[in-house]
Amino acid sequence: MNKAELVTAIATKADITKKDAEKVLQSFVDVVTDELAKGGKVQLVGFGTFDVADRKAREGRNPQTGNPMTIPASKAPRFKVGKALKDAVNK
16 A cells, blocks of 8 residues: 555545645654654654664675675664554454
């Protein structure tokens, strides 16, 4: 499912216009992005949790040359699945 299909599904399910559904979806994405950028987390009970994982600097290899290189420390967004969503998928 791509973004356009998701917008259509939300509009149908919520009985709203596609334009309003797209605003809602974009607002959700913006709020989650802003919160994660601040180092926070967004928890939706039963669905899952969006948070940020800190990755330490590490040694890696250049895949083209095989030479060792240092991969700098970074932050990576992640999603942990909630129990209700996991149970629904495994039915």
